[in-house]
Amino acid sequence: MGRQPCCDKVGLKKGPWTAEEDKKLIDFILNNGQCCWRAVPKLTGLLRCGKSCRLRWTNYLRPDLKRGLLSEYEEKMVIDLHAQLGNRWSKIASHLPGRTDNEIKNHWNTHIKKKLRKMGIDPVTHKPLSTNIEQPENLPIQQEKVQEIMPPCTVNYVSIDQSAITEIKLDDDKMGTSSINNNNNFDSTIVHEVNNNGFCTDEVPLIEPHEILVPSKSTPSTSSSSSSSSSSNIIEDLKFLPSFDDWPMGNDMGFGWENDFSSTLDFLLNDDNDMNNVTYDESWKFEQLL
DNA sequence: AACGAGGTCAACCGCACCATT
DNA sequence: TAATGGTGCGGTTGACCTCGT
Numbered sequence: 001m002g003r004q005p006c007c008d009k010v011g012l013k014k015g016p017w018t019a020e021e022d023k024k025l026i027d028f029i030l031n032n033g034q035c036c037w038r039a040v041p042k043l044t045g046l047l048r049c050g051k052s053c054r055l056r057w058t059n060y061l062r063p064d065l066k067r068g069l070l071s072e073y074e075e076k077m078v079i080d081l082h083a084q085l086g087n088r089w090s091k092i093a094s095h096l097p098g099r100t101d102n103e104i105k106n107h108w109n110t111h112i113k114k115k116l117r118k119m120g121i122d123p124v125t126h127k128p129l130s131t132n133i134e135q136p137e138n139l140p141i142q143q144e145k146v147q148e149i150m151p152p153c154t155v156n157y158v159s160i161d162q163s164a165i166t167e168i169k170l171d172d173d174k175m176g177t178s179s180i181n182n183n184n185n186f187d188s189t190i191v192h193e194v195n196n197n198g199f200c201t202d203e204v205p206l207i208e209p210h211e212i213l214v215p216s217k218s219t220p221s222t223s224s225s226s227s228s229s230s231s232s233n234i235i236e237d238l239k240f241l242p243s244f245d246d247w248p249m250g251n252d253m254g255f256g257w258e259n260d261f262s263s264t265l266d267f268l269l270n271d272d273n274d275m276n277n278v279t280y281d282e283s284w285k286f287e288q289l290l
Numbered sequence: 291a292a293c294g295a296g297g298t299c300a301a302c303c304g305c306a307c308c309a310t311t
Numbered sequence: 312t313a314a315t316g317g318t319g320c321g322g323t324t325g326a327c328c329t330c331g332t
Contacts, residue, residue: 016300016326038317054318055301090320101320106299295331302324311315 013047017056021046025053026061059102066098070107078104079112083126 013021028044034057037050046053070078074096081092089101089108096104108123116123 014302051318052301059300087321102300105321110298298328306320309317
């Protein structure tokens with residue numbers, strides 16, 4: 001007897017998420033936390049399978065996500081970690097705060113693979129492509145290229161709380177102090193950050209209320225007109241959020257604020273407040289770590 | 291301006307793993 | 312111990328976008 005499907009697929013919606021669906025999901029998770037994905041569709045009224053809800057949240061709606069292309073620094077990390085871990089994208093993602101496995105996988109397949117091939121490096125083995133193996137004299141050139149694009153560096157995550165910083169060698173995960181391969185000296189010692197709650201940031205704790213982003217008021221009309229069916233419209237809205245400190249209700253909202261998420265949304269969507277004038281640096285949160 | 295090719299990325303699919311019964 | 316359910320993971324797909332012709 002085969003396994004039952006994860007959900008009854010009859011009548012379920014597929015494809016891109018709408019802003020309305022996103023809002024329902026965000027609202028639900030703010031009030032209930034991340035649990036029982038299977039129950040989420042029933043409780044939210046979403047015509048999605050629980051799995052789809054989880055994916056949408058973890059890959060797109062999670063407030064601690066960084067958006068945009070991977071930086072050069074992050075690319076180096078990915079290449080280095082891939083050399084050690086292979087296609088274990090979730091493991092790799094766990095070392096890059098704010099990045100998802102899906103995002104890294106996509107970036108690898110679309111950007112990094114090509115880059116490495118151009119450099120004459122096999123993206124699977126991280127060794128010089130076969131033609132070069134036959135010509136060992138080319139090897140130093142390959143290494144030079146690697147150095148040119150990925151100079152030796154030490155990779156450190158900086159703790160929010162410097163006093164609580166802990167260094168964990170990757171040996172724990174059979175990774176060891178790393179090198180991109182045996183042929184160059186790309187080195188990275190990973191310092192995991194540990195905050196006051198004892199969370200390693202890898203471990204993505206349930207979101208704190210102050211980490212939640214909600215849609216700004218700036219685009220509801222445009223988003224609905226230009227991309228009502230687009231899966232990205234709500235994120236476009238998110239880009240212009242102020243930092244939490246700039247929110248009108250301030251930091252003293254406490255832990256009960258999430259219960260008033262709808263009114264918060266209403267405020268942000270309301271034309272009669274000052275949010276129009278607030279600019280949002282989407283890296284605000286990450287900068288807090290630095 | 292129109293079309294096609296190639297690139298990008300969100301979302302889906304199916305399997306694996308783990309926890310619970 | 313086996314069966315079952317829930318979740319996570321990696322591979323793949325397909326819609327949309329961009330660029331070149």
